[in-house]
Amino acid sequence: MIGVLNQVVSGIATGGIYASIALALVMIFLATHQINFAQGEIAMFSTYIALMLIQAGVPYWIAFLLTVTISFTMGMLLQRFVLEPLSNAPILASVGAFLGLLLIFNNIAGWIFGYSLKPFPTPFGAGEPMFGGMISRHEMGSTVVTLAVLVAIWAFFRFTKVGLAMRAAAYNPVSSRLVGIPVARMLALGWGLAAGIGAIAGMMVAPIVFLDPNMMAGVLLYAFAAALLGGITSPLGAVVGGVLMGVIENLAGAYVVGTELKLTTALVIIVVVLVFKPSGLFGKALASRV
């Protein structure tokens, strides 16, 4: 029984990271109706930037903030110079661009930083696990950070004028321009935020899985499954789906299919959701009258 509880708790910790990446995917999906396959690789690349800063002697939390800022800027620039020019092109052009970005970031990371696994420091200390050995300090810390990020993002979209304008621009760009919202700028902001969230997720997962250019491949798959499970149109669904995915992954790995086949559960969930409930748990079909 303790074992199960253990798996659930540490599942929630990794689930938070999946939730972050899933939220980033959902944000871009709502704005563009496309899945940014490069989301994970951008996060991985950002984590290398963080490692570089830390190795250069920058204190962890300053490196953390710098990395988020750099990633945010990188996301905005990618939108402005890669995706914006394709905004009127057929959908396959964007899909190609996303896959291209995935390969480019992956290869540049390998080229600059090498393909060997690198340890990544945790800011939460390596001391004794907490709550009677239930959860490591890093898992606890990263859960808190992830939760804080998710709450901040929710509050931003819910309560600020810019957040409302970003939602409006995502749902109805034509009407948004007619009330004076600069839609392209909102889209760039969305990309910046998504990249920033990804960077935080990368820095939180790296101490657990070690840093290498393929670090985020698995994470992206779990996050994609999480986003679909929660409903690809629902930010709340992404968060719930992410946590569920983390727990399912752990329980399946420990008791059902074994660690070697863990990743398969993500694929199974993707297929099952798409076949039986494409709108996911929270992505409701929109009610509308004409």
Added chain:
Amino acid sequence: MPMLLEVKALHGAYGESKVLHGLDFVVEEGGVTTLLGANGAGKTTTLRAISGMLKTQGEILFAGKPIQGMKTEDITALGIAHVPDGRGTFMELTVEENLRLGSYTRNDKAAIAVDMARMFELFPRLKERLTQQAGTLSGGEQQMLAIARAMLLNPKLLLLDEPSFGLAPLIVREIFDILGRIVREARMSILVVEQNASLALSIADRAYLLETGRIMMSGTAADIAKDESLRRSYLGY
């Protein structure tokens, strides 16, 4: 009267198909101007051209300044509110959020609150439905929401695209009564496009008759409404 909007030799096209063939018209400051015409005459396209939603040739002057080639959001920020065809509702957002978006370009919080209260006075139904998802409103309510949203920009010029479209006669009457009140009380100009000519002429000062992208006729609303043959052949009532 000084001119708020001057349109000179306006040509417009969607891709290869030309829709506007050299329009000339003006909107006076403080008045209601209406563009009448059948389906496909270019009414909606004319409003879109003013809002910078399609590529045009010719000249569009707003308060004496050329606005052609500007981005839609920048034209809006100058004080041109556009109630588009189809009403442009943000379906997924609440009624309240729809209204807040209307004042997006403004920063005068106190004045926005006053205007918001004024809208609830004009459209009490919107107040009852503040937290409701806007997509669940009826067509008439969505039209009211669209007008209220546009008014919250505190515009100098209000562009209305077929406010009567697809609505029951009773609701249309209600909406035009409210528009009449807005016209009498607010200090702004309105350019309204309508298929329902008698309705539009009832609130307009000046009217233009549009046919396949050209102005066929213009005059005061009263004169146009009186012209028997014109009414029968073009306005159909």
